[in-house]
Amino acid sequence: NYYRDVNRLLHAVQKNATKGDPRSVVKAIDNFCRQKEWAMNVGDEKGCILDSVVSEVNPVTVLELGTYCGYSTVRIASLLPPRAKIITLEFNPDYAKIARQVIAWAGLEDKIQVVEGPSGEWIPKMKEQFGVKTFDLVFLDHWKDRYLPDTKLLEDCGLLRKGTILLADNVICPGTPDYLEYVRNSPRYKSQYFKSHLEYTKAEDGLEKSVFLG
Numbered sequence: 001n002y003y004r005d006v007n008r009l010l011h012a013v014q015k016n017a018t019k020g021d022p023r024s025v026v027k028a029i030d031n032f033c034r035q036k037e038w039a040m041n042v043g044d045e046k047g048c049i050l051d052s053v054v055s056e057v058n059p060v061t062v063l064e065l066g067t068y069c070g071y072s073t074v075r076i077a078s079l080l081p082p083r084a085k086i087i088t089l090e091f092n093p094d095y096a097k098i099a100r101q102v103i104a105w106a107g108l109e110d111k112i113q114v115v116e117g118p119s120g121e122w123i124p125k126m127k128e129q130f131g132v133k134t135f136d137l138v139f140l141d142h143w144k145d146r147y148l149p150d151t152k153l154l155e156d157c158g159l160l161r162k163g164t165i166l167l168a169d170n171v172i173c174p175g176t177p178d179y180l181e182y183v184r185n186s187p188r189y190k191s192q193y194f195k196s197h198l199e200y201t202k203a204e205d206g207l208e209k210s211v212f213l214g
């Protein structure tokens with residue numbers, strides 16, 4: 001079952017990665033997923049695009065929707081300035097448990113807050129619960145039919161500011177057609193597509209980077 005799979009991924013990290021070395025954690029997961037079992041991490045190819053966007057934005061406050069095993073959380077956190085923080089939402093408690101251990105192995109627990117539960121419930125509580133004003137970067141990697149409603153929710157809750165970057169995974173596979181249509185046609189966003197492949201496969205996928213114009 002799913003839980004045993006993610007448990008094997010965690011053991012691969014603890015066996016092959018150096019404690020406190022985020023890049024070795026990322027490498028260990030990519031090797032495991034390429035050689036042993038596919039998993040829905042953003043992966044190494046799209047991960048490089050993620051790295052370049054994070055480095056360009058240099059965010060202080062990051063929201064990640066969809067933690068899974070914490071692969072992209074570790075990738076992002078390893079590039080952040082010292083006092084920067086990531087809040088990452090995970091719906092599945094088993095995944096959240098694994099993610100916390102992967103994040104701890106990377107030594108990044110001080111920069112990352114893993115929150116369990118549905119995005120629709122947590123987004124309206126961000127300000128009061130976590131003292132967030134606005135996000136500099138949002139990485140959308142959760143349920144594909146939640147990208148659009150949650151983007152509208154982030155707007156309505158005043159969590160986006162002029163220049164906030166939304167970076168969305170899987171806009172081709174599994175696909176987020178309603179979200180793509182919205183960010184590409186709304187006058188409130190400037191969007192750009194980065195063509196790539198579904199993690200660890202040859203199938204087309206890509207990341208959509210959208211700047212909120214206010």
Ligand SMILES: Cc1cc(-c2n[nH]c(CCNC(=O)c3cc(-c4ccc(F)cc4)cc(O)c3O)n2)ccn1
Nearest residue numbers: 040066067068089090091117118119141142143174
């Ligand atoms: C509602 C809510 C939800 C969440 C939440 N937490 N964790 C997630 C994970 C979601 N991710 C995916 O489903 C996903 C799937 C594929 C895939 C699968 C099967 C294929 F055949 C091809 C591709 C590939 C990917 O890259 C993905 O990211 N959502 C958190 C909070 N609130």
Ligand SMILES: [Mg+2]
Nearest residue numbers: 042141169170
């Ligand atoms: Mg994804």
